[in-house]
Structures are given as structure tokens and as C-alpha cells.
Amino acid sequence: MxxxxxxxxxxxxxxxxxxxxxxxxxxxxxxxxxxxxxxxxxxxxxxxxxxxxxxxxxxxxxxxxxxxxxRAATDKTLYDYTVKDIDGKNTPLSKFKGRVLLIVNVASKCGLTTSNYSELSHVYEKYKNQGFEILAFPCNQFGGQEPGSNDQIKKFACTRFKAEFPIFDKVDVNGPNTAPVYQFLKSSAGGFFGDLIKWNFEKFLVDKNGKVVERYPPTTSPFQIEKDIQKLLAA
Structure with a gap:
């Protein structure tokens, strides 16, 4: 075989x-x-x-x-998927073609919220003009820590943390209603010892070709990912 x-x-x-x-x-x-x-x-x-x-x-x-x-072998890339943004508009992820992406499931009331949002905003500001983008997907599956509406989530992230990176519609990342984009992410970086998202702020690094190259647990600081981001930007 x-x-x-x-x-x-x-x-x-x-x-x-x-x-x-x-x-x-x-x-x-x-x-x-x-x-x-x-x-x-x-x-x-x-x-x-x-x-x-x-x-x-x-x-x-x-x-x-x-x-x-x-990593599971697949011909699909991130660009094959369309998601809804925080305002409910369809967004084809192919619009990010050629950019290095960090994809994160976020929450507003988690113990990891302040450190992650602050560091994500810092990293985004540092690399956004070099071809880097952060895609944030709110999720309420972990301790009910993202209970607000999309408008409340947007206001929280953009006002408190000055987040300028794209924030999308609230999604499920596990279970029968898992968003297709997260099915792709998990199948691209998981499946051997279990591919479930474990908590808020798990991170996937995607290269310029739309392929997942790395997955980081929730406790990994965005600052710790900078070297990997730099390598992909230079590639």
C-alpha cells in the first residue's frame, strides 16, 4: 500500500x-x-x-x-474554501493567495485572550506589509467563552486590542457542524493521534501556496511563531 x-x-x-x-x-x-x-x-x-x-x-x-x-496527503488548498466574514459576507479564501497565513480560533473570555490578541496584533503589524495575514475565527465551543454576537466580538477585538486583521463569522471547529475550512485544516495537520482542536487559540500556519505547514497548541505564544513566519515569507 x-x-x-x-x-x-x-x-x-x-x-x-x-x-x-x-x-x-x-x-x-x-x-x-x-x-x-x-x-x-x-x-x-x-x-x-x-x-x-x-x-x-x-x-x-x-x-x-x-x-x-x-500530515495527510491532499490535493486541496485553503484557496478552495469560502467563508463568511464577521459581517456575514462571503469571502473566498483565494483572495489571500500568495500570502503567509496564521489561522486562529479566538475567544473573548478565555484566560489566553489578552496575551494572544495582544501578541497577534503586534505580529500582524510587524509583518502585514511583507505578505503576512492573520485569519481569526471566533468559536464558542470551549467553555462557552465566545458567547457574544458577531458585532460584539468585532467591537471587543477592534476596540480593546486594536485588531486590524480579518475576523470571520463564528464557527464550530469540532463536531458534526465543523466548518469545512476547519475540516481541511485538521485533516492537513492531524489525524494520527487525534485531530480535534483542543482549546481556544490553536494556530495553523499556511504557506503562500495555501498548504498547512505547521500546527501549534493553544499555549504557543504568537511571538514563538515569528521565526517560522519569517522563513515562509522569505521562501
Whole structure:
């Protein structure tokens, strides 16, 4: 069977080396993860996973500083999707063709709100004239922390944090009503150890060709992503 390429982040809550059954393919291909990092799951994610690249039937694993990634092979790009903006107007994402994109599910009442919105605005201001864009998708699925109307969300982001980047219609990012664009994002960067969005402010980095190249957990600061943004802008 032909191998498929995958690329997704494995969140730490899904990994428990003391309880998880050994996969015979992974066991033979990845020698002693536990012995390298001890039994602590947090140690595994603090130090990263030091593999360059590993191919096993059905997927390719690549090392990233924030974990393991598995990317599903797909011919689709972000440009194949149309979404509604915060005012309810259809917006084809092909309008962002040729730009580096950071896509974020946002919320107004989360403990991560202030730091993320502030840093996102700073990063946007720094790189917007170099071909960079942030696309923010409000979502109320995590603790009901985005309960407001689109008008309230827009006023909150633009008044309190001076957000100038595009904010779109409120969406579901998990479950049966998942927005098609998020189905694409998750299938492009997920699926091996679970592709669910874990919380507010999970981030996807998309290259100039509309392909997902990186996925970051909610706790990753936008400032920590700057080097990756710079590399894609220079490509």
C-alpha cells in the first residue's frame, strides 16, 4: 500500500506512555521514547522529539520543536474554501493567495485572550506589509467563552486590542457542524493521534501556496511563531 504523508501536532493529554498500548510499527521504528525522556509526559514535550523524519506505512512523522506532526496527503488548498466574514459576507479564501497565513480560533473570555490578541496584533503589524495575514475565527465551543454576537466580538477585538486583521463569522471547529475550512485544516495537520482542536487559540500556519505547514497548541505564544513566519515569507 502506498504511503501517505501526514503532519499534525500530538497534544500531551493524549500521550501516556505508562498506559498506552504499544503500536508494533512504532515500537520497532522509534526506539525507547520512554527511556529517553523518562515517564514524565511533560518532559517529552518540554524537550521535543529528536527525530528528523520517520516513514512508516500510511504516514510520515516529522520532528518539530512543539511535538510530532503527521500530515495527510491532499490535493486541496485553503484557496478552495469560502467563508463568511464577521459581517456575514462571503469571502473566498483565494483572495489571500500568495500570502503567509496564521489561522486562529479566538475567544473573548478565555484566560489566553489578552496575551494572544495582544501578541497577534503586534505580529500582524510587524509583518502585514511583507505578505503576512492573520485569519481569526471566533468559536464558542470551549467553555462557552465566545458567547457574544458577531458585532460584539468585532467591537471587543477592534476596540480593546486594536485588531486590524480579518475576523470571520463564528464557527464550530469540532463536531458534526465543523466548518469545512476547519475540516481541511485538521485533516492537513492531524489525524494520527487525534485531530480535534483542543482549546481556544490553536494556530495553523499556511504557506503562500495555501498548504498547512505547521500546527501549534493553544499555549504557543504568537511571538514563538515569528521565526517560522519569517522563513515562509522569505521562501
Amino acid at each position: 502506498a504511503s501517505m504523508a501526514f503532519s499534525a501536532t500530538i497534544p500531551s493529554p493524549l500521550l501516556d506512555f505508562s498506559q498506552t498500548k504499544k503500536n508494533p510499527i512504532l515500537s520497532s521504528s522509534i526506539p525507547s521514547i520512554k527511556s529517553s525522556f523518562g515517564s514524565s509526559k511533560s518532559a517529552f514535550f518540554q524537550h521535543g522529539f529528536s527525530l528528523h523524519s520517520l516513514t512508516v506505512p500510511g504516514f510520515v512523522l516529522n520532528s518539530r520543536s512543539s511535538g510530532i506532526y503527521a
